[in-house]
Each structure stands twice: as structure tokens, then as C-alpha cells.
Amino acid sequence: MSFLSGFTDSDLWHSFIRTPTALVSALLTLILIAGALAAPLVAPHNPFDLASLDIMSAHLPPVWMKDGDPAFLLGTDDQGRDVLSAIFYGARISLLVGFASVLLAVLIGVTLGLVSGYLGGRADAAIMRVADVQLSFPAILIALLIDGVARGVLPREAQEHMAVYVLVFAIGISNWVQYARTVRGAAMVESRKEYVQAARIIGIGPVAILWRHILPNVLGPVLVIATINLALAIITEATLSFLGVGVPPTTPSLGTLIRIGNDYLFSGEWWISIFPGVVLVLLVLSVNLLGDWLRDALNPKLR
Amino acid sequence: MALLDVENLSVEFPSRRGTFVAVNGVTIAVQPGEILGVVGESGAGKSTIGNAVIGLLEPPGRIGAGQIRLDGQRIDDLDDDAKRRIRGRRVSMIFQDPQTSLDPLQTIESQLVETIRVHLGLDHRAAQARAVDLLRQVGIPEPELRVKLYPHQFSGGMRQRVVIALALCAEPEVVVADEPTTALDVSIQAQILTLLKRLCRDKRVGMIVITHDMGVIAEITDRVAVMYRGKVVEEGPTSKILGDPDHPYTRALIGAVPRPDLRLHRFPYVDYIEGIAEKPAAISLKDHWLGRSRDFQRRHDGPLLELRDLSIRFPLNTAWLERNRRYVDAVKGVSFAIREGETFGLVGESGSGKSTIARLITQLYRPSGGSVVFDGTDVTALKRDRDLNPFRRQIQMVFQDPYSSLNPRMRVLDIVAEPIRFHRLAGSRAEVNRIVRDLLDHVGLGAKAAEKYPHEFSGGQRQRIVIARALATRPRFLICDEPTSALDVSIQAQILNLLKDLQEELRLTMLFISHDLPVIRQMCDRVGVMRFGQLLEVAPTEELFVSPQHPYTQELLSLMPNFRGLTHRGLDVEDRATG
Numbered sequence: 011m012s013f014l015s016g017f018t019d020s021d022l023w024h025s026f027i028r029t030p031t032a033l034v035s036a037l038l039t040l041i042l043i044a045g046a047l048a049a050p051l052v053a054p055h056n057p058f059d060l061a062s063l064d065i066m067s068a069h070l071p072p073v074w075m076k077d078g079d080p081a082f083l084l085g086t087d088d089q090g091r092d093v094l095s096a097i098f099y100g101a102r103i104s105l106l107v108g109f110a111s112v113l114l115a116v117l118i119g120v121t122l123g124l125v126s127g128y129l130g131g132r133a134d135a136a137i138m139r140v141a142d143v144q145l146s147f148p149a150i151l152i153a154l155l156i157d158g159v160a161r162g163v164l165p166r167e168a169q170e171h172m173a174v175y176v177l178v179f180a181i182g183i184s185n186w187v188q189y190a191r192t193v194r195g196a197a198m199v200e201s202r203k204e205y206v207q208a209a210r211i212i213g214i215g216p217v218a219i220l221w222r223h224i225l226p227n228v229l230g231p232v233l234v235i236a237t238i239n240l241a242l243a244i245i246t247e248a249t250l251s252f253l254g255v256g257v258p259p260t261t262p263s264l265g266t267l268i269r270i271g272n273d274y275l276f277s278g279e280w281w282i283s284i285f286p287g288v289v290l291v292l293l294v295l296s297v298n299l300l301g302d303w304l305r306d307a308l309n310p311k312l313r
Numbered sequence: 314m315a316l317l318d319v320e321n322l323s324v325e326f327p328s329r330r331g332t333f334v335a336v337n338g339v340t341i342a343v344q345p346g347e348i349l350g351v352v353g354e355s356g357a358g359k360s361t362i363g364n365a366v367i368g369l370l371e372p373p374g375r376i377g378a379g380q381i382r383l384d385g386q387r388i389d390d391l392d393d394d395a396k397r398r399i400r401g402r403r404v405s406m407i408f409q410d411p412q413t414s415l416d417p418l419q420t421i422e423s424q425l426v427e428t429i430r431v432h433l434g435l436d437h438r439a440a441q442a443r444a445v446d447l448l449r450q451v452g453i454p455e456p457e458l459r460v461k462l463y464p465h466q467f468s469g470g471m472r473q474r475v476v477i478a479l480a481l482c483a484e485p486e487v488v489v490a491d492e493p494t495t496a497l498d499v500s501i502q503a504q505i506l507t508l509l510k511r512l513c514r515d516k517r518v519g520m521i522v523i524t525h526d527m528g529v530i531a532e533i534t535d536r537v538a539v540m541y542r543g544k545v546v547e548e549g550p551t552s553k554i555l556g557d558p559d560h561p562y563t564r565a566l567i568g569a570v571p572r573p574d575l576r577l578h579r580f581p582y583v584d585y586i587e588g589i590a591e592k593p594a595a596i597s598l599k600d601h602w603l604g605r606s607r608d609f610q611r612r613h614d615g616p617l618l619e620l621r622d623l624s625i626r627f628p629l630n631t632a633w634l635e636r637n638r639r640y641v642d643a644v645k646g647v648s649f650a651i652r653e654g655e656t657f658g659l660v661g662e663s664g665s666g667k668s669t670i671a672r673l674i675t676q677l678y679r680p681s682g683g684s685v686v687f688d689g690t691d692v693t694a695l696k697r698d699r700d701l702n703p704f705r706r707q708i709q710m711v712f713q714d715p716y717s718s719l720n721p722r723m724r725v726l727d728i729v730a731e732p733i734r735f736h737r738l739a740g741s742r743a744e745v746n747r748i749v750r751d752l753l754d755h756v757g758l759g760a761k762a763a764e765k766y767p768h769e770f771s772g773g774q775r776q777r778i779v780i781a782r783a784l785a786t787r788p789r790f791l792i793c794d795e796p797t798s799a800l801d802v803s804i805q806a807q808i809l810n811l812l813k814d815l816q817e818e819l820r821l822t823m824l825f826i827s828h829d830l831p832v833i834r835q836m837c838d839r840v841g842v843m844r845f846g847q848l849l850e851v852a853p854t855e856e857l858f859v860s861p862q863h864p865y866t867q868e869l870l871s872l873m874p875n876f877r878g879l880t881h882r883g884l885d886v887e888d889r890a891t892g
Contacts (some may be wrong), residue, residue, distance in 0.1 A: 024329065204718035208779075211675045212732045212786065213698065213705040222731075226722035 025307040032303040035296035042293050046101040053095035054081070058261060063090045069274075072281050085281040087270055093281060096267055097289050103263040104290070107177050108244040112236050114182030115243075119189025120232060124220050126190065127197025138194070141187045149184040153246060156180035157255045173257050181246050188235055196228035230308055237301035241294040248290055264290045314385050315342035316519040317366070317404075317487045322379035322389075324361050324370065335361040335374070337543035343487065343519035348510065350534030350551065351523045354566075354801040357540040359523045363489040365389070366521065367406050368396040383487065402432045405485040409492040411472035415464040421448070421475055422460040425482055432483035447478040452508055470501035474508065481512065488513075491523045498662050499828075499872045506533050525801065527570045528874025531555055539563045555878045567880055569806035571831035573858065573873045575886050579813065580806035580835075615689065616650035617822050618790060623647045623673060623683035643669045645846040646683070653789075656816065656823040658837030658854065660830060660869070666846035667826045668713075671794045674824070675710055676701060687790070706736050709783035711812075713795035715775035719767040725778055726763035729753065732785040752781040756811060773804035780811065784819075791816075792824045797832065809835060830873055834858055842866045 026032050045052060056062060068090040070079050078085070084093040122141075126134040144152065160176040161169060200206060201224060209219050244264075250256040251265030252272075259266055264286045271283025324336040336358040343349045351359045364370050366381055368388070381389040388399055408414040416424055425444035429435055435443065441460075448456035451474040464472055473493065480488055490509065494502040510533045513520045522534060530537050530551060538548040539560065547560040558564045568581040624647070626640040644666045651657045659667045672678045674685055676692065684693045687704055695701050709732075712718040719728055729749045732738075739745045750760035756777040758770075767775055776796060783791060793812065797805035809832065816823055825836050833840055834854060841851045842863060850863040861867045 204712040204714060205720045207672075207677055208710065208712065208718055208782065209731070210677055211705060211708070211710050212735055213702045214731070214735055215698070222723075223720050227720070 022307055026303075029303055029307075031299050032307075035299035035303070038292060038296040039300060042101060042289070042296070043105060045098055046105050049095075049098040049102050053092075053098040054083070055092040055095040057091040057096045057099055065090050069279055071279070084285050085279075087267075087282045088274065093267075093285055096262060097264070097286050100262050100264045100267050100286060101289060101293065103174065103257055103261065104244050104247055104265070104293070107174060107181065107247040107257075107263065108240050110178040111181035111185070111243045111247075112240050114178060115185040115239065116189055116232060116236055118182065119186035120193050120225070120228075122186070123190040123193025124197050124224060124228070127194035128201050128216065128220055128224060130198075134194070137190065141190055144184075144187050149181075150246060150249060152184040153177075153180040153250060154253075154255065156183060157250065161255075170258055170260070177247055177250060177256055180250075181243050184246075185239055185243065188239070189232060192231050192235060193228050196231060197224050200224045200227050234301060234305045234308060237304055238298060241297040241301065244290070244294055244297070264293075316345050316384060317343040317521075318380070318382040318385075319362065319366065320380045320382070322362065322365060322381065323377040324358070324365050324374055325377040326374045328373070334377070335543055336365065338379070339538075339540075339543075339545050340379075341521075341538050341545065341548065343521060345486070345517040345519050346514055347536065348513055348520045348522055348534045350530040350537040351521060351540060352525065352527065352530050352537055352566075353540030354525060354803060356542075358543040359540050360491055362540075363406070363491050363521060363523050366487070366489055367404055368400055369406075401428065401485070402483045403485055404487045404489065405480040405483065407473075407476055407480045407488060407490040407493050410496045411469055411476050412496070414476050415472060415479075417464050420461055420463055421467075425460070425479060428479060429482050443482070444478075447482055448475070450512070451475070451478045451481075452504075453478075469497055470504060473497060473501075473505055477505075477508065477512070481516070481518075484516070485518065487519045487521070489521045489523070492525070493522065494529060495524070495526070499869070500662070502529075503532075503872050509533060526874075527555070527567065527802070527879070528876070531876060531878060532874055539566070552878055556880055558880060564880070566803060568884060569803040570876065570879065571805075571809075571829070571835050572876050572879065573831045573834055573870075574876065575881075575884075576834055576854075577884055577886060579810050581884065617653040617688055618674070618824075619648075619650040619686040620670070620674075621648055621684050621686060623670070623680055623685065625669060625673060625678055625680050625682075642846050644673065644680075647843075647846075647848045648683075649841055649848060649851055651790075651822060651824060653822050654820055655838045656825055656836055658833040658840040659824065659826045659843060660828065660833050660840060661843035662828060662869075664845075665843040667828075667843055668794050669846075670843075671710060671792045671824065671826055674792060675708055676705070702736070706732075706786045707788050708790045708792065709786055709788040710792040710794060711776070711779050711783050711796045714799050715772045715779060716799075718779050719775055721767055723766075724763070725753070725765055725767065728767070728778065729763075729781050729785050732782060736786055738785075738787065749781075749785070752784055753778075756781045756784075756815075757807075771804075772800050773808060776800065776804075776808050777811065780808075780815070784815070788821070790822045790824070792826070794826045795828065796825075798827065798829065805832070812836070830858075830869060831876075842869070 050056070067079065067082065067086055068088055070077065070082050070086040072078055072085045073080055073083050082092045082094070084097070086092055087096065122137050126137040157176055157180045160180070164172055164176075206219060206223055209223055247256060247263060248265030248268065251263050252269045254269065257263045257266055259270060262270065267286035268283045268290070271279070271286065274282055319339060319341045322336055322339045323334060326333045326335055339362060341349060341351070351362060353359045361370070361374070365376060370376070376389055380387055383399070383403060388396070391399070422441065422444055425447065426437065426440040429440040429443055430437070445456045445460055448460055453459050453471060453474055464475070467475060493509065494505050497505065506529065509520065509522070512518065522529065524530060534551045536549065537551045537554045538545045539554065539562065540546070541562045547554060547558060547563050554563060555567065558567060565581065623644060624642065625644045626642045629639040629641055647670065649657070659670065661667050669678065673680055680693055684691045686692070687708065690704070692701070692704050695704070726746070726749055729752055730745050733745050733748060739748055750763055753762045754760050758774060758777050758781070762770070762778070767778065770778065796812070797808050800808060812823070813836070815821060825833065827833050837854050839851060839853050840857050842849045842857075842865065844865055850857070850861070850866050852862070857866065858870065861870055
């Protein structure tokens with residue numbers, strides 16, 4: 011409890027409750043995440059249950075239009091799947107891929123950044139040159155490349171259920187550089203401070219110094235980048251799925267739904283891709299706004 | 314009617330946690346040609362007065378009550394436009410740090426000419442001539458050439474002269490100087506103070522000098538106002554205040570100033586500052602945990618620490634080929650020895666290599682030549698952690714900056730316990746906790762400090778945590794690298810007392826590094842003087858202060874501020890220099 015009261019007394023919390031943008035975007039993010047997590051409870055249908063699908067109820071418009079069916083609030087897609095339910099389940103996959111790939115990128119980036127910043131010299135030069143090379147390619151290209159290689163290596167029958175892991179790996183690997191650079195700079199600053207020298211005088215080894223002393227002091231900016239990159243990772247996943255190299259149509263993410271709907275957009279069935287698209291925009295926008303607020307609130311120079 | 318009247322001034326800073334009153338009912342006055350000193354410790358509100366006078370209070374600060382009158386006219390309630398016309402023209406300011414108070418992208422000339430033209434309305438050519446004339450007045454040689462240079466082409470002292478020229482360029486009636494010499498080395502401080510004094514007399518300017526330094530006060534002010542927590546507790550002619558102060562705070566403050574001309578056994582206790590217990594019960598080494606540091610066996614009878622021809626050089630570039638590399642010799646052939654139980658002082662100006670020697674002894678740097686011999690063992694020859702750790706345990710260090718020498722994310726308990734756990738000096742978790750609490754109690758913080766984080770403590774209290782951490786390995790040898798130069802003078806006095814007490818009780822051997830000669834005099838048995846990485850002279854402290862041998866030492870001693878006028882009342886004097 012004392013921790014909680016310490017937090018509600020902090021400047022960060024104060025800035026949060028006084029920034030309407032932050033409040034609204036946090037609320038929206040929470041609703042979307044809660045909806046995605048509770049998809050089996052709140053979704054009216056299970057779009058993955060092939061037995062419940064009825065091809066007769068395919069291509070139904072939203073309920074307020076002519077021919078709309080009250081059972082399908084936002085209409086159905088070409089296989090008779092309820093669009094609303096598909097969005098709940100799709101957001102789940104989008105968020106899962108987003109969070110997992112950010113976590114992977116943070117793990118790789120922070121570790122390499124710490125080693126690079128603390129040791130310096132050759133290790134630093136080697137890691138930073140790799141980072142430079144990777145930065146000269148667009149992240150989406152690297153993700154496409156890894157995805158393509160993985161598809162070539164994996165056996166056909168494994169591809170379907172490995173697709174999510176391949177995506178996480180591809181997006182995670184293509185985004186670690188930013189963390190590594192930030193952490194490297196911060197670790198260089200921290201490792202010259204006197205508390206690190208005190209630890210070295212005591213005799214404490216480099217691993218313990220990095221873990222106990224430097225890591226907790228460089229995590230602030232990592233948190234900010236991770237929030238902003240979460241939105242980026244969700245977009246990347248959607249892009250890859252839209253291009254057809256992401257998750258398969260049997261377990262659609264938001265990007266897959268938009269791609270499916272894209273084929274019917276010009277035949278007037280706009281709801282299949284527009285609704286998932288709107289949800290994707292809302293999700294990315296609210297996470298981004300939250301990240302922007304966090305960056306400003308943690309930066310004393312902007313206050 | 315005085316030139317500048319500050320009457321019953323209050324400045325407040327509202328925040329969501331309530332309103333903080335930084336200045337509370339202050340009344341001061343300055344006459345033409347007079348220098349008024351405002352002295353106090355950090356947080357006393359002295360800079361806030363200066364900012365209020367010049368009309369540059371940082372938001373959300375505001376004047377809550379009182380008046381500021383220039384030549385009888387109120388200037389505190391003017392609108393921004395009118396304030397801007399006064400600022401620089403009639404009232405101007407000299408800032409602390411000459412590195413940041415000049416625009417690095419403009420030449421000195423364009424900065425001076427712009428200010429002159431705005432305030433005096435001269436044409437470009439006349440303004441240029443005036444700029445050169447001003448530089449000559451503040452003692453810059455070859456002003457016609459120097460005026461074309463950029464700020465980075467000047468040294469720190471010369472830059473402060475330019476700042477002074479800038480402040481004087483519109484012939485102001487009042488100048489506020491906020492810590493004008495704090496960022497400068499002692500040799501330059503003396504020159505700047507002389508310059509300020511001369512300009513003030515010649516131009517009949519009223520000057521307010523804001524400082525924490527009793528030396529500056531004694532050197533140039535005519536009258537002085539002593540501030541404590543937003544209030545002026547005492548005001549009067551400088552000689553009266555320094556020689557015969559009435560208020561107990563002034564007396565305590567003066568008592569805490571280290572003197573070059575006398576050595577105190579202990580500084581008097583200032584109970585105005587922090588709730589620190591005066592003196593914890595002395596430790597009996599026989600049955601105290603810290604006493605078990607005597608478990609080290611002396612291996613030989615020579616000095617405890619010996620530096621033999623120690624050198625280190627740092628590469629200036631990272632060329633692949635050896636012959637293309639350039640080096641700077643940070644420490645060059647330094648040899649000295651420290652006997653067990655003595656306090657050895659190292660003194661020198663910034664960049665003289667004092668701190669590098671501390672880092673060589675603690676093995677943070679590897680020497681490029683020579684050796685560090687601790688208790689008969691050449692520590693620099695040891696490579697493996699297993700061999701080095703026993704020595705790391707015996708040699709500990711107290712750092713200069715108490716704000717960066719504690720990990721902000723760790724509780725005080727974990728900070729102090731870390732060395733105990735690492736060197737396995739205690740059996741159980743409960744024993745570690747008990748020892749940490751005892752240590753914190755002993756450095757005057759109280760056992761409750763263990764549960765808090767460093768940011769909850771002031772600078773002086775943090776330095777006590779740093780000392781507790783250094784003691785946690787039960788060391789025999791303690792290096793203090795400028796341990797008090799970031800602290801206020803009364804807090805410095807308490808920390809120096811603590812170090813003295815600990816040394817006596819624990820029979821510690823100390824290396825005490827400082828740029829401050831009076832502090833060295835209070836603390837050390839023998840002193841080494843350093844310049845440009847070389848040791849110039851080693852002598853017993855009294856001998857060095859009375860009859861310095863090396864010309865550089867003589868110069869350093871002659872630049873020390875003159876404290877002859879300060880009262881000796883209530884001081885526990887050990888001995889006096891006659892020189």
C-alpha cells in the first residue's frame with residue numbers, strides 16, 4: 011500500500027491525471043486490451059470454430075443497413091464469420107505479437123547496449139557496426155526477409171502454427187537497434203558515475219555491476235521507447251499480415267482481416283476491412299499518444 | 314535614501330504541495346560605491362533576492378510582499394517592458410558560470426556591441442570603440458585583437474572578465490554579482506575580486522555580492538547581510554559581523570570556516586543545520602564489529618602504503634599505429650609513502666593529477682609505470698580478482714559528489730550492505746542488517762535511514778552514507794577525494810569532524826585529497842603539493858604552511874583568502890601558524 015500511495019503522490023501520476031490526452035488514450039488502450047483478453051467471453055461468436063460458420067450468412071452488412079442481421083452487429087465476411095467477433099480475436103493476436111516482439115527486442119537491445127556501453131572498445135565497435143548495418147535496411151524489409159527464410163526452412167505442416175512465433179522473432183529482431191543505442195549511451199554515462207566506481211573499488215564483478223547498478227538506472231528511456239515501439243510492432247504485424255506473410259486467414263489478426271476485406275472493398279462490402287481498420291488505428295493511436303505523453307512527462311527539460 | 318532599497322521583501326514559490334517562502338521579509342540597502350555581501354548556505358534564499366532585484370524570478374516565483382526601489386522609484390511592480398528597459402541599463406547582473414553566460418556562437422564584439430547599442434543607442438562604430446575600451450578596463454590585454462574572438466578562445470578567468478564587461482557596458486547604477494568567483498580557481502578568484510572592487514569604487518556603482526564563501530565576504534565587502542532560511546538574521550559592517558557577530562547562526566557559520574592560520578581540534582557544532590547527533594558514543598575496538606578489522610596482520614614494518622615512481626598516461630586519440638598515438642601524462646613519476654595511522658594530504662589545482670592517484674591506488678586505473686605497494690605487497694603486480702580482493706577490502710574511498718556516488722535505485726540498507734555481503738564479512742542476513750544499522754547510527758544518521766532511498770537525504774547526509782559504505786569493508790586505509798567540496802561550510806565542518814573522530818577511533822590511515830588549503834591544514838599530518846601530474850614538495854603540515862619551499866607552494870599560500878578579521882570566539886584551537 012505504501013508503494014501505491016508513493017506512486018499516487020508522484021509527479022508522474024500528477025501529470026497523468028492532468029493530461030486529458032493521456033487519460034483518454036490510456037482508457038482506450040485499456041478497453042481494447044481488456045476486450046482482446048476477454049474475447050471468448052465478450053465476443054458473440056467464435057470465428058475459429060469452423061463448425062459454427064454458415065456460408066449462408068456470408069457477406070451480411072452491419073445491422074443498421076438493409077439486410078442486416080441482429081446476430082451480426084458489424085456484419086459478416088466472405089466465410090460467414092462475425093466481423094465484431096473476428097475483431098476481438100484479431101486484436102488478441104495483434105497485441106500478442108506486438109507485446110512479445112517488443113519484449114524480444116528489449117531483451118536483445120538492452121543486453122547488447124549494456125555490454126557495448128560498459129565494456130567499450132572492440133565489443134562496442136563490433137556491436138555498433140552490426141547495428142549500423144541493420145539500420146541501413148528498413149525494419150519491414152528485415153522482417154520480410156526473416157519471415158521468408160523461416161518459411162523456407164520450416165516444414166509445410168509446421169508453418170501454420172509456427173506463424174505467430176516467426177512473426178514475433180522477425181519483428182523483434184528488426185527493432186532491437188534503437189534500444190541498444192539508447193542503452194549504450196545511458197550505460198556509458200552511468201558507468202562513469204562515482205557509485206559505479208565505488209562498486210568496482212569494493213571488488214564487485216562486471217556482471218553484477220551491470221545487473222544491479224547500471225540496468226535499473228537506464229530503464230527509464232527504454233520504457234518510453236518500448237511504449238512507442240509497441241504501436242510500431244502492431245503496425246508491422248498488420249503490414250506483414252496484409253501482405254500475406256503474417257498469420258494465416260484461419261486465425262486472422264487485424265491485418266489479416268483488412269486483407270480479406272480488401273478484396274471485397276470495391277464490391278461495396280466495406281465493413282469487412284473498415285471496422286478492423288478503425289480498431290487498428292484507434293489501438294495504434296492511443297498507444298502512441300500514451301508513449302508521447304510518457305516521453306514528455308519523464309523528460310525534465312520539457313516540463 | 315539609498316541607491317537601492319529592498320524593503321520587507323518576500324518571495325514565494327507556489328506549488329501543488331503548498332507555498333514555499335524563499336525570502337521572508339528581507340530589508341537591505343545599497344549606497345553608490347558600496348559593496349554589500351549577502352552570505353548564507355544553499356537554500357537560504359540569497360540568489361532569489363538577486364533575481365528579484367533584477368526582475369528575473371523564475372516562474373512560478375512571485376513577489377508576495379514588500380518593495381524594491383531604485384533611486385526612490387519602485388521597480389518591482391513595473392510591467393515586463395519597463396522592467397526590460399531597466400535590466401542591463403540601470404541594474405545588471407554577473408552570473409556564476411562564465412562557461413554558460415556567454416553565447417558560444419557569437420564573437421565577444423558582437424555580444425558587447427549589441428548590448429551597448431540596445432541600451433545606449435550609439436552607432437555601430439562608437440559601440441565598437443566602447444567595447445574595446447570596456448575590455449581594457451576589465452584588464453584584458455590587447456583588447457583590439459581579443460574583441461574579435463569567440464568565448465571558447467578565452468580561459469575561465471578571462472571569460473569572467475568579459476562577463477563583467479558585459480554587465481558594465483551600459484553604465485548601470487547597481488550590479489548584482491551571484492557567486493562571481495565560485496567556478497574559478499583560487500589564483501583567478503583573487504584577480505576577479507580585486508577587479509570588482511576597483512570598478513565599484515571608480516564608477517560609483519552599488520554592488521550586491523551573493524556568495525557562500527566567507528573568504529569573498531572578508532575580501533571585498535563593506536557591509537554584509539547574513540541569511541538563514543529566507544531571513545536576514547544579522548546585518549552590519551563587514552569587520553563587525555566577522556569580528557564580533559551577535560547572532561548565534563553567524564557565530565556558528567564563522568566557526569565552521571576552516572582557517573589557514575590556525576588548526577582546530579574539532580569544529581564547533583552547528584545545531585542550526587541538520588538533526589545530526591553531536592557525537593555518537595565512541596566505539597571500543599575490542600568488542601565492536603568494526604574493531605575486527607585488526608584481523609589483518611601487519612606483514613612488514615615499513616610504511617602502510619608506498620607509491621614508487623608511479624606514472625600513468627592516457628591516449629588522446631585512438632590511432633591504430635603506436636607511433637601515431639598521442640598521450641597526456643596525468644601522473645608522472647610520483648613517489649611518496651604513508652605511515653600507518655597518519656593522514657596524508659594531497660593538494661593542487663584542478664587537473665594536477667590528485668584524483669588520478671586515488672584511482673591508481675584503488676586499482677580503477679592500471680599504471681603505465683611504477684608500482685603501488687600496500688603493506689609490503691606490490692598490488693599493481695596482482696592480476697586475478699582472488700588475489701586483489703583482500704586488498705580491495707582494506708582500501709576504501711569517499712568521493713567528491715554525494716549526488717552521483719550513491720545508486721539512486723537502491724535502498725540505503727542495500728548500498729551499505731553490498732560490500733559486507735560481497736566480502737562475506739557477516740554470517741546471516743540478520744547480522745548484516747544489524748551491522749548496517751549500527752554503521753548508519755555511528756555516522757550520525759540513525760538506524761531508520763536504512764529503509765530510505767538516497768534522494769530523501771541532503772548532500773551532507775548522503776556523504777555520511779558514503780562514509781558508512783566505505784567503512785563497511787572494515788578498511789585500514791581510507792581515501793577521501795575532495796569529500797567536502799560539494800558541501801556547505803557548516804556541513805563540511807561536521808563531515809570533517811566525523812572523519813577525524815572515525816580516524817581516531819578506528820586508527821585509520823587516510824589519504825586526504827583537496828584543492829582547499831585551509832581544509833588540508835585542519836585534517837592532515839603531512840602534505841604533498843602537486844602540479845601537472847608531478848609531486849613538487851612533501852612536508853609536515855605546519856612546516857609547509859609556515860615555510861613553504863617550492864615557489865608554487867608559496868604562490869598557492871599567498872592566494873589563500875585572508876581570515877585575520879574572523880572571530881576566534883568559542884573555537885577549540887590546536888595550534889596557530891606564525892607565518
